[in-house]
Amino acid sequence: RPRVLSGIQPTAGSFHLGNYLGAVRQWVALQETHDAFYSVVDLHAITVPQDPRELRESTRLAAAQLLGAGLDPERCTLFVQSQVPEHAQLAWVMNCLTGFGEASRMTQFKDKSARQGAESTTVGLFTYPVLQIADILLYHAQQVPVGEDQRQHIELTRDVAERFNGRFGTTFTVPQPYILKDTAKIYDLQDPSIKMSKSASSPKGIINLLDEPKVSAKKIRSAVTDTGTEIRYDPQDKPGVSNLLTIYSALTGIGVPELVDKFAGQLYGALKTQLAEVVTEWAAPFRARTLEYLADPAELDRLLAVGADKARAVAAPVLAEVYDKVGFLPAA
Numbered sequence: 001r002p003r004v005l006s007g008i009q010p011t012a013g014s015f016h017l018g019n020y021l022g023a024v025r026q027w028v029a030l031q032e033t034h035d036a037f038y039s040v041v042d043l044h045a046i047t048v049p050q051d052p053r054e055l056r057e058s059t060r061l062a063a064a065q066l067l068g069a070g071l072d073p074e075r076c077t078l079f080v081q082s083q084v085p086e087h088a089q090l091a092w093v094m095n096c097l098t099g100f101g102e103a104s105r106m107t108q109f110k111d112k113s114a115r116q117g118a119e120s121t122t123v124g125l126f127t128y129p130v131l132q133i134a135d136i137l138l139y140h141a142q143q144v145p146v147g148e149d150q151r152q153h154i155e156l157t158r159d160v161a162e163r164f165n166g167r168f169g170t171t172f173t174v175p176q177p178y179i180l181k182d183t184a185k186i187y188d189l190q191d192p193s194i195k196m197s198k199s200a201s202s203p204k205g206i207i208n209l210l211d212e213p214k215v216s217a218k219k220i221r222s223a224v225t226d227t228g229t230e231i232r233y234d235p236q237d238k239p240g241v242s243n244l245l246t247i248y249s250a251l252t253g254i255g256v257p258e259l260v261d262k263f264a265g266q267l268y269g270a271l272k273t274q275l276a277e278v279v280t281e282w283a284a285p286f287r288a289r290t291l292e293y294l295a296d297p298a299e300l301d302r303l304l305a306v307g308a309d310k311a312r313a314v315a316a317p318v319l320a321e322v323y324d325k326v327g328f329l330p331a332a
């Protein structure tokens with residue numbers, strides 16, 4: 001089975017629809033066909049300040065949501081990043097192979113640091129993509145299922161993997177991004193020119209999967225649509241309507257052209273009302289399952305400990321090989 005790896009930050013509280021459609025949904029599908037490793041990346045989360053108690057809670061909440069979305073610990077390896085120390089250890093080596101210039105070109109860092117201001121931006125945020133390189137390479141992942149916003153980081157991972165292999169002999173698998181075109185980028189409901197994002201979206205622009213149904217329904221009904229009245233898929237001229245059609249199609253499996261036929265002659269309001277139903281109907285069982293997992297934190301912690309053991313069994317020999325190749329003395 002080919003190997004996949006991906007991660008999600010625990011800090012958002014509720015995942016949003018972009019996280020689900022861009023990434024998590026693919027994770028659930030890939031566990032059936034791939035040797036899948038999925039991580040709640042708490043080391044990444046502390047690149048911005050976190051309250052320790054909240055971080056612990058949101059890490060469990062993230063794991064519960066992944067299980068609620070359909071990950072099955074029998075079919076995949078689900079673990080918390082900080083419980084597998086090899087990630088931080090390999091990241092240091094990767095920091096020493098990544099150029100300052102190439103890391104400086106990462107657009108996500110540029111955007112986030114511009115929003116935060118230089119004084120509040122940590123070095124950790126700058127080296128975040130390097131930790132991500134370690135996350136991926138430790139597992140010899142062939143594919144990395146992510147949203148479009150992560151493509152540049154995967155490209156960097158490929159470059160650094162090739163550099164390491166060139167310098168020290170073939171060691172790492174050079175990974176490919178696994179990005180589904182249709183749902184690669186879900187847009188903000190209030191500003192369909194930007195991605196739906198926990199840090200950049202206004203509360204009205206983001207659908208949180210754990211929100212009360214009436215809250216999500218209201219946000220969808222007040223989504224910004226475009227001039228004109230016709231419902232058609234045209235991301236250039238009708239980015240708002242096209243985004244709603246994308247979400248509708250992804251959650252129901254009905255193709256976009258069929259949806260356009262279905263809504264022919266109807267107004268935007270009809271699309272929004274029906275989409276609100278689709279989203280809230282999808283979210284109800286997700287929410288119920290997530291709350292069930294959350295109700296038993298001891299069992300959740302046990303599942304995650306099993307996942308961390310499985311992950312370490314793969315990661316530890318890879319790190320040992322790297323340490324040896326770069327010239328470190330063997331540990332006593």
Ligand code: AQP
Nearest residue numbers: 008009018019022023146147185186195196197198199
């Ligand atoms: N709008 C999106 N459309 C498609 N995919 C998306 N992803 C995120 N937003 C969209 C994908 O979700 C996965 C987890 O990303 P993350 O850990 O970076 O999640 P996050 O930080 O909680 O999400 P945000 O909203 O993207 O936060 P900011 O903007 O603060 O970084 C990834 O595979 C990502 O591509």
